[in-house]
Amino acid sequence: MDHDSYSDTYIKGILDEVKTIAMIGASANTVRPSYFVLKYMLSKGYDVWPINPGQAGKEILGQKVYASLEDLPDTPDMIDVFRNSEAASQIVDEVIASGQLPKVIWMQLTVRHDEAAQRAEAAGIKVVMDRCPKIEYGRLSGEIGWAGVNSRTLSSKRPALKAGFQHRGLSPNKKT
Numbered sequence: 001m002d003h004d005s006y007s008d009t010y011i012k013g014i015l016d017e018v019k020t021i022a023m024i025g026a027s028a029n030t031v032r033p034s035y036f037v038l039k040y041m042l043s044k045g046y047d048v049w050p051i052n053p054g055q056a057g058k059e060i061l062g063q064k065v066y067a068s069l070e071d072l073p074d075t076p077d078m079i080d081v082f083r084n085s086e087a088a089s090q091i092v093d094e095v096i097a098s099g100q101l102p103k104v105i106w107m108q109l110t111v112r113h114d115e116a117a118q119r120a121e122a123a124g125i126k127v128v129m130d131r132c133p134k135i136e137y138g139r140l141s142g143e144i145g146w147a148g149v150n151s152r153t154l155s156s157k158r159p160a161l162k163a164g165f166q167h168r169g170l171s172p173n174k175k176t
């Protein structure tokens with residue numbers, strides 16, 4: 001996998017397939033990026049399980065906070081890593097050793113560890129590095145264009161508007 005460039009099809013496929021997200025490094029601080037991403041992904045219908053040992057047992061945005069991946073009620077579809085690159089490597093190793101493999105390990109902006117990505121992919125896990133699912137969802141759905149940001153997506157088709165939050169081009173995940 002070329003981690004310098006991801007196709008829109010690859011990213012969209014992940015965002016369409018994933019229903020549950022474990023967010024490692026979630027913050028209760030309303031000005032932290034992980035708080036924004038947690039709030040946004042919840043608004044799009046994803047089940048997000050915040051992981052933060054210092055906040056364990058409390059709630060962030062109405063979601064119970066867990067101390068670690070081992071404390072989660074189930075294996076998440078995706079693990080979103082809001083930690084540095086070295087911590088991401090350790091997280092990948094812990095996930096592989098646990099045998100409870102997610103479909104995706106997503107490393108946030110500035111987080112990249114190519115060797116950890118190779119280990120995860122060898123275990124059958126898709127990997128995205130140095131990207132944000134909130135930004136990618138907004139870009140692929142067209143929402144980011146509403147703020148005047150170049151989404152790098154051109155289309156002559158106008159997406160159908162729906163009630164509530166717009167899910168242009170991406171199907172919102174419904175809880176099953």
